[in-house]
Amino acid sequence: MASSFLDFERPIRELEALLDELRKPEKQAEARQQGIDLDAEIARLEAELRKAIEEVFARLTPWEQTLLSRHQERPYTFDYVRVMFDDFLELSGDRLADNDEAIVGGPAFLRGRPIMVIGHQKGRDLRERQRRNFGSARAEGYRKALRLARLAEKFDRPIISFVDTAAAAADLRAEEHGISEAIARNMAEFSALRVPIIAVVIGEGGSGGAIGVAVGDRVLMLEHAIYSVIPPEGCAAILWRDKSRAEEAAAALKLTAQDALELGVIEEVVPEPLGGAHRDLAVMASTLSDAILRHLREVEALSPDERLEERYRRFRRMGRWTVAPPVSPPSTESES
Amino acid sequence: MWSTPMSSGWFGRRARARSQDSVPDGIAQKCEGCDEIIFARELERNLKVCPKCGHHHRLSAKERLEITVDEGSFAEMDGDLLSVDPLGFPDYQEKLQKAQETTGLREAIITGEATLEGMPIVIGVADFGFMGGSMGSVYGEKVARSMERAAEKRRPIILFSASGGARMQEGLLALMQMAKTAAAVRRAADTKVPYISVLTSPTTGGVFASYASLGDVILAEPGAIVGFAGRRVGQQDAGVQLPANFQTSEFQHEHGFVDRIVSRKEMRRTLAFLLRFFVEGTQHGQ
Numbered sequence: 001m002a003s004s005f006l007d008f009e010r011p012i013r014e015l016e017a018l019l020d021e022l023r024k025p026e027k028q029a030e031a032r033q034q035g036i037d038l039d040a041e042i043a044r045l046e047a048e049l050r051k052a053i054e055e056v057f058a059r060l061t062p063w064e065q066t067l068l069s070r071h072q073e074r075p076y077t078f079d080y081v082r083v084m085f086d087d088f089l090e091l092s093g094d095r096l097a098d099n100d101e102a103i104v105g106g107p108a109f110l111r112g113r114p115i116m117v118i119g120h121q122k123g124r125d126l127r128e129r130q131r132r133n134f135g136s137a138r139a140e141g142y143r144k145a146l147r148l149a150r151l152a153e154k155f156d157r158p159i160i161s162f163v164d165t166a167a168a169a170a171d172l173r174a175e176e177h178g179i180s181e182a183i184a185r186n187m188a189e190f191s192a193l194r195v196p197i198i199a200v201v202i203g204e205g206g207s208g209g210a211i212g213v214a215v216g217d218r219v220l221m222l223e224h225a226i227y228s229v230i231p232p233e234g235c236a237a238i239l240w241r242d243k244s245r246a247e248e249a250a251a252a253l254k255l256t257a258q259d260a261l262e263l264g265v266i267e268e269v270v271p272e273p274l275g276g277a278h279r280d281l282a283v284m285a286s287t288l289s290d291a292i293l294r295h296l297r298e299v300e301a302l303s304p305d306e307r308l309e310e311r312y313r314r315f316r317r318m319g320r321w322t323v324a325p326p327v328s329p330p331s332t333e334s335e336s
Numbered sequence: 337m338w339s340t341p342m343s344s345g346w347f348g349r350r351a352r353a354r355s356q357d358s359v360p361d362g363i364a365q366k367c368e369g370c371d372e373i374i375f376a377r378e379l380e381r382n383l384k385v386c387p388k389c390g391h392h393h394r395l396s397a398k399e400r401l402e403i404t405v406d407e408g409s410f411a412e413m414d415g416d417l418l419s420v421d422p423l424g425f426p427d428y429q430e431k432l433q434k435a436q437e438t439t440g441l442r443e444a445i446i447t448g449e450a451t452l453e454g455m456p457i458v459i460g461v462a463d464f465g466f467m468g469g470s471m472g473s474v475y476g477e478k479v480a481r482s483m484e485r486a487a488e489k490r491r492p493i494i495l496f497s498a499s500g501g502a503r504m505q506e507g508l509l510a511l512m513q514m515a516k517t518a519a520a521v522r523r524a525a526d527t528k529v530p531y532i533s534v535l536t537s538p539t540t541g542g543v544f545a546s547y548a549s550l551g552d553v554i555l556a557e558p559g560a561i562v563g564f565a566g567r568r569v570g571q572q573d574a575g576v577q578l579p580a581n582f583q584t585s586e587f588q589h590e591h592g593f594v595d596r597i598v599s600r601k602e603m604r605r606t607l608a609f610l611l612r613f614f615v616e617g618t619q620h621g622q
Contacts (some may be wrong), residue, residue, distance in 0.1 A: 168545075170565035172576055175583060178593045180545040180564045184518055188550055191519035207502075207511060208545045208564075215515050229502050229511040229542075238504065239426070253507045254423045263422070265508050315519050316480060318512040319473030320422040324442070 004072040008056055008064055012275065015049040053275045060224075063247040065256045066232055068224040069203050070166070073278040075285075076135075077104060077119030077162040080202065083285040085110050088117065091151075093144060097177065100141030101132045102169070103213070105148045107157070110289060113296075116152035118145045118213060119162030122203075135165045135204075138174040139182035142212050146186050149193055158196040158296055161213045166231060168209030183212035190215035191311060194304040198295050200270070200288065201225040201257075202277075217299040217311050219265065220291060221257035222284075223272040227265065228255035264318060267295065367391055369559070383600045392557050392600055394537060396439065397446045397463035400496055404604055405450035405459060412448040414481055417474045419443060421505070428505040435466045443474045444499070447482045449491070453608040455615065458486040458493040464538065469499030471543050472506040476513025479547055483520035483531075492530040492611055497548040501541020514546035521550045530614035532607060535585060535594065537561050549593065553610055555603070556585030556594045563588075 005013045021027060022042055031038040060068070068074070081088050088108040093099040105118035122135035145161075152159045168179055190197060190213075197216030205214070205227030221227060232250035233243045240248075254260075257269040270291045273280035299307055364373050369391025379386065383403055384393040395403075401410055421428045436442060444466035450459050460482050462469040471479075479495065486493035502510040521531060533551025535544070537560035545564060548554075556562055563583030581587045588594040598606045 168564070172578060172582070175564055175587070176591050178549075178591065181549040181593050183545040184514075184547070184549040187515045187518035187546065188522035191515070192522050208514065208542060211511055211515055212545075215519070227508055227511075229507050230504050235504055252423065252425050253504075255507065260508055263508055265512055312519055312523060315512060315516045318516055319477055319506075319509050320420050321474045321477060322418045322420050323416050324418040325416070 006064070006067050006071065008060075008067075011052050012049065012056060015045060015052055019045050019049065050274070057275060061247070062226075062250040062253075062256055062259075063232065065224055066226050066246075066250050068276055069226040071276065071278055074203050075277050075281050076124075076164060077117075077121045077202070079281060080162060080285055080288065081108060081117060081119075083281055084289050085115075085117070086112065091148060094140045094147055096140070096143055098138075098140040100138050100144060102135050102137035102165070103141035103145050105145060110160070111293065113293075114157050116148055116157050116159045117162070118148050118159065119202075120165040120209075120213070122164060133169055136167055136169040136209060137165065137212075138169040138171075139177040139179045142168075142179075142182035142186050145213050146182075146189055149190060149197075153193045153195050156195060158198070158300070159193070159216070160292060161197065161199040161216065163199055163201040163205050163210045163214050164203035164225075165206045165209040166204050167206040168212065180208075183208045186212045187215050191315065192308065194308065196296055196299040196307065197311075198292055198299070200292065201227050201266075206231060215311075215315065217307060217314070218267045218295040220268045220270050220295070221260055221266050222270050222277060222288070223257055224276050225257055226255040227257070227260050228253050368393060385600050390558065390599075392537065392559060394464055394498070396465055397441065397461040397496075397498075400461045400536075401446065401450070401459070403600070404461075404494075404496075404607070405452050405457075406454065410448050410450040410459070412446060413485065414447060414478050415442065417443065417477060419472055419474045419506075422473070422509055423505070423507050425505040425507070431467060431505070439463060439465045441466050443478070444469045444471070444503075445475045445478050447478045449485070449489075452494075452604070452611060455608070455611050456489075456491050457611065458482050458489070458491050459495070460493075461496040462498045462543075464498040464500075467503065469497070469538075469543070470501060470503035470510070471499060471513050471517075471546075472503035472510050473513065475503070476510075476516050479513075479517045480520040483517070483524040483529075483547075486529045486531070487524040487527040490527065490529065492532070492614055493524070494532045494534065494607060495547065495551075496534045496536055497539040497543050498536045499539060499541075499543040499548075501543055501545075511542065514542045517547035518550060521547050525552075528618075530611070532610055534598075534603070534607075535560055535562050535588075537585075540583075541565065552614075553596075554594050555596050555598045555606065556588065557603075558585060558597050558599055560585040562594070 085108040089106045091106040104121045108115055108117045120135045121132055123129035123132040149159055199214040199216040199219045201221040232246040235249040236245040237243045260266045261269050273283045277284040364375050367374050367386040369386050370389035372388045445460055445462045447460040531551050533548050533554045535556040539548055539562045562585045585597055589597050
């Protein structure tokens with residue numbers, strides 16, 4: 001059983017531990033000897049477990065959603081690649097300088113369909129996390145993503161992008177190699193790629209690091225993923241000079257999948273299995289494959305020109321404002 | 337060829353409005369670069385560049401316009417767009433209102449049409465004094481509309497940035513302005529509209545990581561803070577010694593992300609040169 005869990009998962013994990021114990025053959029044997037009906041007890045605990053999960057997950061706060069999106073057991077890009085795709089071949093390098101392992105990608109087949117996959121990869125154990133810079137990509141990672149996206153365009157293959165990063169790298173090397181330019185370039189170029197692009201925020205949609213690979217025809221979010229302009233901790237530090245108020249900041253930032261849907265930033269919230277994607281990867285992967293293929297069919301029905309126009313409009317209409325009557329002397333000519 | 341329409345207008349008013357000056361209003365102020373006391377009039381005559389150390393003091397958007405475009409040529413566009421509080425974010429409305437009062441602007445960027453040495457352009461200028469020049473929905477919309485206007489009228493576009501990045505108070509909608517402006521730059525590029533991006537202090541975060549890094553030519557003022565995450569925000573590995581010029585325009589120039597460092601005095605002349613190179617004998621700038 002898993003070793004890491006979040007505070008609000010504790011009642012769930014305790015019940016699970018108890019169930020695991022009771023299911024052991026030696027316990028079963030022991031119970032039989034003493035004439036105890038263990039099956040009834042297990043059934044009762046299973047019902048209780050289900051109820052406990054439902055209760056916890058029915059009222060998750062934005063902060064708890066944030067913690068879930070960063071859950072140590074949360075499936076990462078390669079987990080989805082492994083379960084969703086029939087076949088996948090990782091390609092490497094930006095053909096300019098380096099191979100940044102915080103972003104991975106390559107050709108794959110999704111239920112028989114050839115698709116180019118790109119995505120952040122955080123890493124499971126400490127060594128892998130360090131190698132992948134905890135999923136915080138530098139310029140080379142974004143340039144690799146663009147290279148693979150252009151490859152997909154050249155051979156007329158759709159692109160699926162898995163978004164899962166706390167933030168883009170902001171260290172000396174990232175700055176020296178132009179992390180800002182790389183993110184900016186990706187947004188500009190992805191807006192003009194002629195093949196369909198579906199982006200899915202599977203965990204953390206961290207600011208520029210996320211949007212650098214999330215310009216597409218459709219953007220989906222898993223139910224417990226987050227998407228934010230700044231991490232709640234950073235927001236709290238700036239606003240209140242107090243990182244411990246991250247919980248408040250998480251609520252203020254409107255960073256949940258439901259919020260993103262209401263703000264018109266994403267097309268769909270993809271439901272996760274009860275208790276979160278990490279509790280049933282097979283079910284999650286299957287739901288996600290269905291959703292991706294459904295959106296893909298819709299955007300593929302458009303001609304490339306229509307699709308580009310819609311993609312442009314998609315981002316073009318984002319934002320909210322109002323129009324005021326002029327107060328200062330209007331030197332302006334009339335705006336159509 | 338280089339004449340500055342330096343009427344006392346905006347400069348005088350702005351100088352009085354600045355509350356953060358270490359030396360109060362009036363005839364003298366402390367240079368932020370060398371700590372020397374300089375006379376306000378001398379500083380203004382010198383385009384707010386310290387005559388002693390060359391430090392470029394921050395300009396308001398209106399001051400910038402005044403020293404950049406031909407006198408009286410600026411016609412504002414989309415000046416009626418007003419920010420709202422889409423998330424119900426704590427204190428946002430108060431901050432907006434305060435920024436509007438102290439700057440006399442409605443938003444952190446002014447955009448419009450103008451001429452520069454007689455050549456018609458579209459221009460946008462950010463104002464750091466307005467909530468740190470942060471890019472929210474209105475800012476992004478104005479940049480995108482400017483790009484579209486430039487493309488439609490076949491005019492070169494010049495954008496001066498002075499911004500801490502995306503406006504946190506508008507959450508995801510602010511983040512989306514990065515994509516919106518980048519896409520607008522990309523689309524305008526198809527019509528071969530020249531785009532000159534000018535980075536002034538500071539240009540960081542979501543602005544540097546979107547349209548500001550996508551100019552056909554990117555210029556920067558000397559000594560400007562230019563970088564991805566602020567020096568304090570950025571996470572550094574233990575033991576990494578940051579270069580003294582880390583996240584300045586000189587650093588970005590050294591690493592190939594800025595074409596030229598251009599002093600304020602040379603900026604207009606440089607812009608005019610580039611405009612002539614891009615538009616002469618073409619359909620642009622008619």
